[in-house]
Amino acid sequence: MPLVEVSGLTRSFGDTNALAGLDFEVERGTVLGMLGPNGAGKTTAVRILTTLLRPNAGTALIDGINVATEPRRIRTRIGLTGQYAAVDERLTARENLQLIGRFFRMNKADSRERAAELLAKFRLEEAGDRVVSGFSGGMRRRLDISMSLVARPIVLFLDEPTTGLDPRSRMEMWDLIDELTADGMTTLLTTQYLDEADRLADQILVIDHGRGIATGTADELKDRVGGARVSFDVGDAAPEAVLAGIGELRSALGEPFTADGAFVVPVRPGTTAPQVMRSLMSAGIDVVDFELQRPTLDDVFLTLTGRPAEEVVADE
Amino acid sequence: MNDSAPEAIADAPGGVVWALRDAANEATRHLRAVPRSPELLVFSALQPIMFVVLFRYVFGGSIEIPGMSYAQYLVPGIFAQTVLFGSAFTGVGIAEDMSKGFVDRLRSLPISPAAVLLGRTFSDLVRNILTFVIMLGVAFLVDFRFQGGLVRGLAATALLLAFSYSFSWIQALIGLSVKSVEAANSAGFIWMFPLTFVSSAFVQTDKMVSAFRWFAEINPFTIVTNASRALYSGTDPGDTVWQSLLWALGITVVFSTLSVRKFLATSN
Ligand SMILES: Nc1ncnc2c1ncn2[C@@H]1O[C@H](COP(=O)(O)OP(=O)(O)O)[C@@H](O)[C@H]1O
Ligand SMILES: [Mg+2]
Numbered sequence: 209m210p211l212v213e214v215s216g217l218t219r220s221f222g223d224t225n226a227l228a229g230l231d232f233e234v235e236r237g238t239v240l241g242m243l244g245p246n247g248a249g250k251t252t253a254v255r256i257l258t259t260l261l262r263p264n265a266g267t268a269l270i271d272g273i274n275v276a277t278e279p280r281r282i283r284t285r286i287g288l289t290g291q292y293a294a295v296d297e298r299l300t301a302r303e304n305l306q307l308i309g310r311f312f313r314m315n316k317a318d319s320r321e322r323a324a325e326l327l328a329k330f331r332l333e334e335a336g337d338r339v340v341s342g343f344s345g346g347m348r349r350r351l352d353i354s355m356s357l358v359a360r361p362i363v364l365f366l367d368e369p370t371t372g373l374d375p376r377s378r379m380e381m382w383d384l385i386d387e388l389t390a391d392g393m394t395t396l397l398t399t400q401y402l403d404e405a406d407r408l409a410d411q412i413l414v415i416d417h418g419r420g421i422a423t424g425t426a427d428e429l430k431d432r433v434g435g436a437r438v439s440f441d442v443g444d445a446a447p448e449a450v451l452a453g454i455g456e457l458r459s460a461l462g463e464p465f466t467a468d469g470a471f472v473v474p475v476r477p478g479t480t481a482p483q484v485m486r487s488l489m490s491a492g493i494d495v496v497d498f499e500l501q502r503p504t505l506d507d508v509f510l511t512l513t514g515r516p517a518e519e520v521v522a523d524e
Numbered sequence: 525m526n527d528s529a530p531e532a533i534a535d536a537p538g539g540v541v542w543a544l545r546d547a548a549n550e551a552t553r554h555l556r557a558v559p560r561s562p563e564l565l566v567f568s569a570l571q572p573i574m575f576v577v578l579f580r581y582v583f584g585g586s587i588e589i590p591g592m593s594y595a596q597y598l599v600p601g602i603f604a605q606t607v608l609f610g611s612a613f614t615g616v617g618i619a620e621d622m623s624k625g626f627v628d629r630l631r632s633l634p635i636s637p638a639a640v641l642l643g644r645t646f647s648d649l650v651r652n653i654l655t656f657v658i659m660l661g662v663a664f665l666v667d668f669r670f671q672g673g674l675v676r677g678l679a680a681t682a683l684l685l686a687f688s689y690s691f692s693w694i695q696a697l698i699g700l701s702v703k704s705v706e707a708a709n710s711a712g713f714i715w716m717f718p719l720t721f722v723s724s725a726f727v728q729t730d731k732m733v734s735a736f737r738w739f740a741e742i743n744p745f746t747i748v749t750n751a752s753r754a755l756y757s758g759t760d761p762g763d764t765v766w767q768s769l770l771w772a773l774g775i776t777v778v779f780s781t782l783s784v785r786k787f788l789a790t791s792n
Contacts, residue, residue: 258632280538283634294625298557310549311633313542339560355629 209272211236211363211394212257216266219252219418226252228418229266234363234396234411239389241409242398245509249418250398251291254367257396258288270363284312287356291367293348294355297341301332301351304340305358312359319358326354330384346377350384357388364388366397370404382407402426402504414512421512433503433511437462438481439470440488441497447471453491457484472501543636550630550643554617555650565651568613569658572606579726580666587727592757599668600680600753601725604745606659607688608720610652612712614645614692618699619708638784645692652688656681672758680755683768687748690772693779700786725749744771 212234219227226249234240242250255261257268259279268275275282295304302323309319327336330350335343340351349369356364369385370378385408389395399405405412406426414422414429422429430436442450450471451464458464461484462474475481481500488495558565579587579598589597618641621627630640670677699708722740723729729740740746748768754761 255628260628260631280634283632286632288629288632290625290628292625294629296553296626297624298560299553303553303556307549307553308633311546311630311635313634 210234211271212240212396213269214253214257214266215268217253217256217263217268218265219249219256219261219263225418227256227263227266230415230418230420232413232420232423234394236394237389237392238410239385239395239397239408241405241412242396242415243400243402243405243412243508244398244415245400248415250415251367252418253415254288254290254365254396254398258286258365259283284359285362287353287359287361287364289349289353289356289364289366289369291371293345293352295340295343295348295351298339300337300339301343301347302327302336304351304355308355308358314359322358326357330354344377345373346380349373349377349381353384363394363396366395368398368400371400402429402508414508416509416513422508429508430503433507436481436503437472437474437501438484439467439472439499439501440485440495441469442471442488443494443496445493449491450488450493453488453493454484455487455491457487538634538636543639543642546635546639547642547646550640551647551650552643554644554647558651558654565654565658568610568651568655569606569662571609572602572659573662575602575605576662576666583726589728593667595663595666595668596671596757597753598726599663599666600684600756601723601749603656603659603663603681604684604687604749604752605720605725607652607656607684608691608716608745609713610655611648611688611691611695612709612716613651613695614648615695615697615699615702615708615712616705617644617648618696619702619705622700623705637787638780641693641696641780641783641787645689645696648692649685649689652685656685668756670756672755676755676758680752683748683755683765683772684752686772687744687768690775690779693776693783696783697779697786700783719743719745723749724753744768747771 210233212232214233215231217227217230218225228249230249230253232240232242242253244250252261256263257270257275259275259282262276270282271285273281273285295301296307299307305323305326306319309322310316312319314322323336327333330353332347332350332354335347340348343351353364353366353369366385370381373381382404385395385397389408397405397408409426412422412424412426412429413420422432424432440450445453447466451458454461454464454473457480460480464471464473466472473484475484481498485495485498576599579602580595584594584598587594618627621630627640631637672680695712698711702708702711722732722736723743723746724740725745729737729746732740744767747764748771751761751764751768754764
């Protein structure tokens with residue numbers, strides 16, 4: 209049985225249908241990446257699953273418990289890290305963590321011990337007794353996530369965990385989420401970036417206007433938009449010669465075509481591109497330059513909805 | 525470290541005792557912040573201190589109060605206004621927690637929603653008591669005295685604090701209803717100026733023009749000011765003490781109910 213089961217989730221605010229019948233599941237120990245542009249309904253879905261908002265229709269179960277009818281039981285089982293770091297700036301990191309422990313009915317000693325464990329795990333030990341108002345964005349985020357883990361939740365909700373972070377903090381956050389996953393955590397994360405979902409998620413759910421429009425692994429989604437392609441600049445070489453140069457690899461690739469004078473071959477990312485390259489070189493074809501073109505969220509959107517992702521943001 | 529392995533978690537117990545404990549933890553969160561920015565306390569005492577000086581020494585000479593010195597008349601009014609303005613901290617603090625997502629975090633925890641507001645209003649009461657102590661020192665410097673004795677003086681103080689506590693719940697509702705900290709600030713303060721100035725706090729009501737006089741006399745702020753002034757001065761408060769208590773109780777009951785309901789319904 210999946211740990212999170214959502215079916216027909218609907219929620220509107222006035223005339224806006226934030227969720228229009230969303231269905232998905234999250235298997236135990238996996239990461240579901242909810243991918244969608246601004247306004248797609250990601251936060252609304254997270255808020256419903258974390259008991260902050262009631263759905264108008266549909267059901268959401270976590271570990272078989274209905275989110276709408278037994279919110280209190282849900283709250284002891286989930287961890288929420290919202291879109292904005294919810295830490296008390298006036299307190300130290302340690303005090304923030306201990307406070308959450310106390311709210312989860314731990315005694316003083318246990319909450320102190322748990323706070324120390326989490327500070328160590330999230331590399332906040334040194335800063336642990338400093339007031340949070342002086343923390344960097346990355347440190348706040350780490351504290352924020354550690355606060356969601358105080359009571360050892362069975363599922364963690366991360367709403368756009370890297371939005372607003374600098375590239376280095378972003379990488380650190382990715383590594384941290386990897387570690388949690390390696391420990392067995394079940395996670396639902398939302399993001400606007402395909403590369404983030406690609407890097408972190410086992411399954412990706414693309415949503416738009418409050419509805420799931422595609423689901424699958426990152427590779428499956430990329431295949432649907434044509435997957436990765438390598439574009440070779442082969443100079444003056446004749447197309448027939450190039451085709452011959454690819455030789456028996458051809459059966460493993462998509463149909464090659466020429467575009468803007470370059471020879472474009474759809475490939476599986478990382479695996480076959482170097483082989484194609486070697487094969488061309490050994491056939492005596494001079495590869496002047498090459499470029500790996502990965503599909504972006506825009507490509508996925510364009511293919512799935514027939515319009516670019518930005519447009520969705522623009523019509524907010 | 526086995527941080528995330530699913531394991532059975534006991535369902536968090538609820539009930540009144542736990543709600544009070546949650547409230548105490550929430551109050552501690554805010555009170556920890558007080559000694560870290562002591563200037564906030566000083567600033568909230570600064571404006572009333574200025575009022576004491578201005579009214580006592582600038583206007584005081586031309587204001588005649590039969591039967592008592594102007595300082596003895598004025599100071600209870602300033603006390604009342606100070607603690608009432610202090611209640612605005614509640615709304616601003618709640619709005620701040622909302623805008624930073626901290627309220628969402630609290631709402632996702634297995635704690636009593638009432639505890640969040642109870643902890644907040646209680647911590648603001650403590651903060652108000654601290655401001656009051658500073659004010660009291662200044663009042664003694666301008667020759668204000670507990671003329672009715674210590675017990676009545678403390679009773680008068682308790683009455684003022686009870687009244688301001690009830691207003692914390694009005695401010696809580698404002699903080700929960702507005703969209704920003706700035707809005708909580710304006711919406712929290714603006715109506716308290718007419719409420720506290722069109723009253724017996726600074727001058728006697730019988731010399732006001734009739735519409736203002738009518739309001740000043742039914743104004744609960746006048747009632748609580750008169751009650752505490754009588755207790756501080758050792759004169760007969762008449763019906764004003766129990767009337768003030770009724771106001772405080774009524775406001776607390778109505779606005780705590782509305783605030784808790786609003787808290788539960790936030791964005792629902
Ligand atoms: N509390 C609210 N009141 C009114 N409209 C809302 C509210 N929350 C979300 N919406 C609207 O619902 C839609 C989905 O919002 P949201 O779930 O925040 O999207 P995302 O997190 O994917 O950016 C948007 O059009 C947004 O404006
Ligand atoms: Mg969002």
